Each structure stands twice: as structure tokens, then as C-alpha cells.
Amino acid sequence: MKKLINSPENVVKDALDGMAAAHPDLIKVSYDPDYIVRADGPISGKVGVISGGGSGHEPMHGGFVGRGMLDAACPGAVFTSPVPDQMLAATKAVNGGAGVLHIVKNYTGDVMNFEMAAELGAAEGIEVASVVTNDDVAVQDSLYTAGRRGVGVTVLLEKIVGAAAEAKAPLAEVKRIAEKVNAHGRSMGMALTSCTVPHAGKPTFELPEDEMEIGVGIHGEPGRRRVKIASAAEIAEMLTTPILEDLPFSPGDNVLAFVNGMGGTPQIELYLMYNELVKILNGRGITVARNLIGSYITSLEMAGCSITLVKLDDELTGLWDAPVLTPALRWGL
């Protein structure tokens, strides 16, 4: 294992120290329990928006703390959900009297730990609502699985919902918008290489030189199938078709198109993939009204990408365009 670390045990803490040192104007970091809050919070009368999850997906979620997005993020160990103490402490820290929304990705551990934190928060008199993202079409949503995984939509949802909360929308309204983004969004990812969890020390899975994993999760979990490597145009088709068929997206739809890097893929390939995506969507009469291209929800050093599409209407478009100022996303300010 070759990594820029001091020791596997201290990866998360050392990285949090780095974030605190880099962005004192935007965020503050608390330790034991670990969480990141916006520097200018809590804001009276504003719904606090919190997310969290295992580390290793940076910049998600800590990089999205700031004006117009998250009020707090709770980082767990690498690929391990945070513990209830963290979400409870963050919930109390961001509570401005208007309640707190928890944004949870649909993984068994995340759901359980957030659930316990929400129960503890409610016991302390804080109104807590939750939304669970589950946009990964690679997983069958059936009685026979833990349900679809929360992936790329989480990033877009945090931006859109953060804008609504910034505009002082009440908790029920913020939750409604969160559920709407999740309901209108679908994603699928693929991997060219594995990733190595620092405390495991070796690659999570083996992928032969000429193969790729289609439908991979953001923790190196296997996806739908393993196939021979193909051209970018073919890969874009393999990812986009299941997304379009699932919602379904229809001719005339406006979408927010998000091409995400898994951590080890250069921006040049992401733009190349975006170009293929636009060709597919144009061919089906779907308009890309907004886009986001870059590595925002990653899986350590995994090479690969994911595509996320969210169907836009005026409400969601307006919230997407609203100003945001965080370590990883910033515009309009």
C-alpha cells in the first residue's frame, strides 16, 4: 500500500486538521466526537442541514459545509458510518430553533446510526427530520436487498436542499424538497480499478487489466456485472441507459447532469465522458439544463466514474443556481 498518510489509524483526524487549517473562514472542526460545522453557525431561525457518512468519499461531506449547503458533516472512519454521538453533537451545534434535517445515504450502518442519533436528538427536544437517498439503479430495489444505495444524488441534494434552508424554508418544506430531489434523481457508477482502504492495506477487490466493474458502489462493492473494457461512448451508454429507463426520463425533460470521478480518474476523462453523455441525452430529446463535472463523491483512489441525472423543474433549478460557498463547491458569492 502506497498512500500519503502517517498511519492508517490517524488518516481521518489528520485530514480534518488539514481542512480546518485550510478553511478557517468557512468551517470549524470539533473532535471527540468528530464533526465539521460552518464557521458562522448556528443561524437563528434556519433549519440545520446535516449529513455524514464514512470517510474516503471526499470532498463529500465535509467539503460541502458552508453557506448555502450543509451546516454540519459527520465523518466516520474510512468507509464506516459515523456514530450517533457525532450526529447528536452536530445536531445540537447547528440547531437554530427551526429543526434539523439529517441527510442519510441508504447503507444499513448509516441508517441505523442516524436513526439512533435522531431518537436521542428528539429526546432532547430538537425537531429532527430525515431523508434517505437511494438513487443507485445498479441495485435492485426489492424485498431481497437492503434497498438501493445512496450515491451521486446525495451531492446534488445537499446543494439544492442547502439553498432552501438558507432561504429560511421551514423544516417540512426542506424535507419535501429533499424527497423530491431524491425521487427525481438516478445514478450508476463504474470502476476501472479498485481502491485500498488504509486500515485494510490491500485492494478491496481484484480487477484484471482488461476488465471493468459496471454498477460499482462507492465503497468498492461489486455492481451488476464485470465486463471487458470498452470505449467511453459504450461505457456512457451502459451507465446512462439503465438510468433513463428507470425513472423514466422522457423527451422534453430538463436535467441536471452530473459526471463524477471516483477519485482516481483525471478531469480530462470526465469531460470526455460528459461529452458522450450529452450526445446520448440530445439523441433522446433530453436537455441538459445544468451540469456538474468533477470528483465530488469518491471512493478513495478508485478509477472510474458515475453518472447522475436529476429531472429539473423551476423550483429545483432556482435552488441549484442559488449562491453556495463551501470548500468544494462555490458559485454566486
Place this chain on the structure above:
Amino acid sequence: MNITAEHVIKFVERVAATVKEQRDYLTDLDSAIGDADHGANLDRGFSAVLTKLPTVADKDIGSILKTVGTTLVSTVGGASGPLYGTAYLRAGMVMGDRFEMSADDLVAALEAALEGIIARGKAQRGEKTMVDAIGPGIDALKAARAAGEELLPALRQAVAATEVGMLATTPMLATKGRASYLGDRSIGHQDPGATSAFLMAKAMLAVIEEP
């Protein structure tokens, strides 16, 4: 014979040592069908438990188990943190301020623990989870007690049934937890949660067997 608070302390210490020893094994099992963190997470949790243990060394069984539970919830994360944390908490609630427990108390504590796991994880038997190891273990313990067996032989039968339950997860299709994303590809791998549950059962027996 009864189980004393001292036994419970020794049991927790033994689980902590076993988890440290088997950390890479548990993580390897988890790499195959999960997210490669089960061993590391439990080791982190039980290491934290060890540092808290001196504060309850002379306390009742309920206090010891509840301290283990809250510490696991606060330090493990993942799915196993809330699940094992809830299990130890519920068992501790059943034991309350007692310093000794009979074989039937053990049955009651384990049943409460399993109910807690099922309530939190919403898993049933046959879904390739820790429930598939713990459930048969409790069944065997109850059956042995009903047949008039003393604590030690009853516990031996329970641990054997836990092992059988653990091994039986290998051919199962996972329908709960992260392994369920694999669909058919989860078949052929032993469940890491069932494995850690078996290791805990084995630790319990070892402590009672000690002269």
C-alpha cells in the same frame, strides 16, 4: 454454577483479545461481501471498551454490560456498532443490579439481546446475518436447559449450535445489509457478523470453562 460479574468482566476482556487477534480474518470475510471494515471496527470498539472496563470492575452485571453497549454504540460505527451496542445494552437492562446470573438468566439476557438486534436491524433468520448464528445458539441453550442440563454442558451445546449457524450462512443468499447488493454473488461466503457472534459465544464458554 452461576455466572458472576467477575466472569462477565473476563468475558469482555476475552472478546476484546479475540477480536484483536481475528481482526484481519473478520475484515477479509467482510472484503468478500461487504466493505472490509468489520474487524477494524470491532477492534476499535472493544479497545475502547477495555479502557472503560476498570470503571465498572466492581459493579453489577447490568452496569458492566450497559457500559459495553454504550461504548460500542459510540465507537464502532457501521452496522455492527448499533447492533452489538443494542445487544449488550438490552442484556444489561435484563440483568440490572445483580452480581450473579443463573443459566436461565443467561437465556433471558441473550433473548433480550437478540430481540434488540432484530428490532434495530430488522433482520430475520435466513438472511445471512449475525441473527443466523445467535438464534440457533439461544435455541440450543434453551433446549439443553429444558432437558435438565447444567450451565456448562448447556453452554457447550449452545456454542456448537452457534458455530453450525455461522457455517450455514455460507450457502445463504444475503438479503440484508451491504452483502445483499451482491445478490447471488453473496452465496459461498461466510457472513462476517455471524462469525464475530460465534467468536463471542466461544469466548463466553472459555471463561466459564476456566478452572
